[in-house]
Amino acid sequence: MTGDFQHLLSQRTQSMQRNQIREILKVVSQPGMVSLAGGIPAPETFPIEELYKINEAVLDRYGAAALQYDRTEGFAPFLEALAGYLAGKGIDAAADELLVFNGSQSVLDTLGKVLLSPGDCIALESPSYLGALSAFGAYQPSYISIASDAEGIVPEALATALEQHAIKFIYLVTTFQNPTGRTMSRERRQQIADIVKRMNALVIEDDPYSDLRYRGEAVPALQTFAPDNTVYVSTLSKIFAPGLRLGFCLAPGLIRDWLYTAKQGADLHSNTYAQALATEYICGDYIARQIPKIIALYAPRQAAMLGAMDAHIPAGYRWIKPEGGMFIWIEGPPGVDGEALYWRAVEQKVAFVPGKYFYINPADGLSTMRLNFTRVDEGTIEAAIATLGQVIRENSHD
Numbered sequence: 281m282t283g284d285f286q287h288l289l290s291q292r293t294q295s296m297q298r299n300q301i302r303e304i305l306k307v308v309s310q311p312g313m314v315s316l317a318g319g320i321p322a323p324e325t326f327p328i329e330e331l332y333k334i335n336e337a338v339l340d341r342y343g344a345a346a347l348q349y350d351r352t353e354g355f356a357p358f359l360e361a362l363a364g365y366l367a368g369k370g371i372d373a374a375a376d377e378l379l380v381f382n383g384s385q386s387v388l389d390t391l392g393k394v395l396l397s398p399g400d401c402i403a404l405e406s407p408s409y410l411g412a413l414s415a416f417g418a419y420q421p422s423y424i425s426i427a428s429d430a431e432g433i434v435p436e437a438l439a440t441a442l443e444q445h446a447i448k449f450i451y452l453v454t455t456f457q458n459p460t461g462r463t464m465s466r467e468r469r470q471q472i473a474d475i476v477k478r479m480n481a482l483v484i485e486d487d488p489y490s491d492l493r494y495r496g497e498a499v500p501a502l503q504t505f506a507p508d509n510t511v512y513v514s515t516l517s518k519i520f521a522p523g524l525r526l527g528f529c530l531a532p533g534l535i536r537d538w539l540y541t542a543k544q545g546a547d548l549h550s551n552t553y554a555q556a557l558a559t560e561y562i563c564g565d566y567i568a569r570q571i572p573k574i575i576a577l578y579a580p581r582q583a584a585m586l587g588a589m590d591a592h593i594p595a596g597y598r599w600i601k602p603e604g605g606m607f608i609w610i611e612g613p614p615g616v617d618g619e620a621l622y623w624r625a626v627e628q629k630v631a632f633v634p635g636k637y638f639y640i641n642p643a644d645g646l647s648t649m650r651l652n653f654t655r656v657d658e659g660t661i662e663a664a665i666a667t668l669g670q671v672i673r674e675n676s677h678d
């Protein structure tokens with residue numbers, strides 16, 4: 281048959297999966313829908329006014345260099361700026377140890393390319409960031425879920441998994457995790473670091489959210505407890521602008537070298553102009569003013585959601601109260617079907633993400649839901665949670 285090129289697809293392509301959530305979230309764009317489903321920043325957090333000045337400074341300072349082909353590892357002034365930004369988080373990184381990518385998503389994909397052969401095993405917390413599963417999925421891995429509790433993955437479970445399986449790496453979102461909002465405690469980080477050092481294992485620490493802290497004390501990155509065993513991945517997507525696609529990583533030497541080689545083949549380098557804008561954003565101290573503004577917008581939204589949940593979500597449902605990030609995770613009592621609730625809530629013009637999609641084995645998360653609070657104002661959040669509470673109560677009478 282003409283135009284039927286199915287047989288041309290590679291084995292790898294045939295194992296790739298389309299994002300299933302996208303299908304069920306199609307309704308979210310219907311008029312009047314209040315979406316607690318997304319995971320994206322509020323557009324009010326983008327520093328548009330400041331960008332007029334940043335733009336001019338970039339053209340004055342870097343001129344044509346900001347528009348030219350550049351080195352694969354990243355725009356040199358940006359790498360310096362990132363090293364300074366990381367030092368502020370207690371992470372010791374030299375500019376020449378960093379690599380810039382098109383968003384942290386591209387770091388995850390490139391790590392998959394460099395580290396995974398078909399069938400290789402990745403250890404994950406359960407539930408996990410779905411985008412990481414799509415990035416790694418292209419390289420045909422297998423997965424093993426490591427049991428987690430309120431403090432993060434359980435050290436004994438990790439040690440046993442590392443003893444029993446040849447695990448290529450452990451993928452963790454350590455602070456304000458997507459989807460649960462959970463943060464691994466300092467003690468737990470130390471314990472996990474001790475295990476990975478003892479067993480010569482590799483951790484990928486994905487950290488897009490740690491700057492979005494509304495309460496409590498910052499916890500140092502897991503990377504700082506086990507620098508030789510960790511690839512630290514982060515991004516400017518949540519604290520500057522995701523459309524600029526600026527992610528980066530700090531990796532042990534050998535892995536960094538291969539990531540460099542893979543990136544060179546994939547795209548030569550990331551967008552020079554975007555990196556120059558970000559350099560000025562960081563070095564011109566815009567970032568120091570902008571992060572508090574973002575927090576001032578999100579913190580009351582989160583408080584409004586948590587307050588409304590206390591008032592409206594029935595007994596038997598549980599949630600933690602994260603000290604930052606973008607998400608609240610709800611676990612319903614056994615027997616609750618989060619996706620059925622989703623469709624009922626959508627009829628009432630409220631959308632969220634049924635949590636089962638974040639699990640390797642969806643049956644483990646049938647009663648769970650992920651709610652985002654960053655894009656909707658407090659009043660709308662309160663009304664949406666009241667509606668969700670009503671939907672839950674009506675559904676439990678069925």
Ligand SMILES: Cc1ncc(COP(=O)(O)O)c(C=O)c1O
Pocket residue numbers: 319382383384385386409411453458486488514515516517522525526527
């Ligand atoms: C845990 C996690 N990692 C990576 C990303 C991707 O971010 P980026 O825009 O840097 O590709 C996200 C985005 O939501 C995320 O939640």
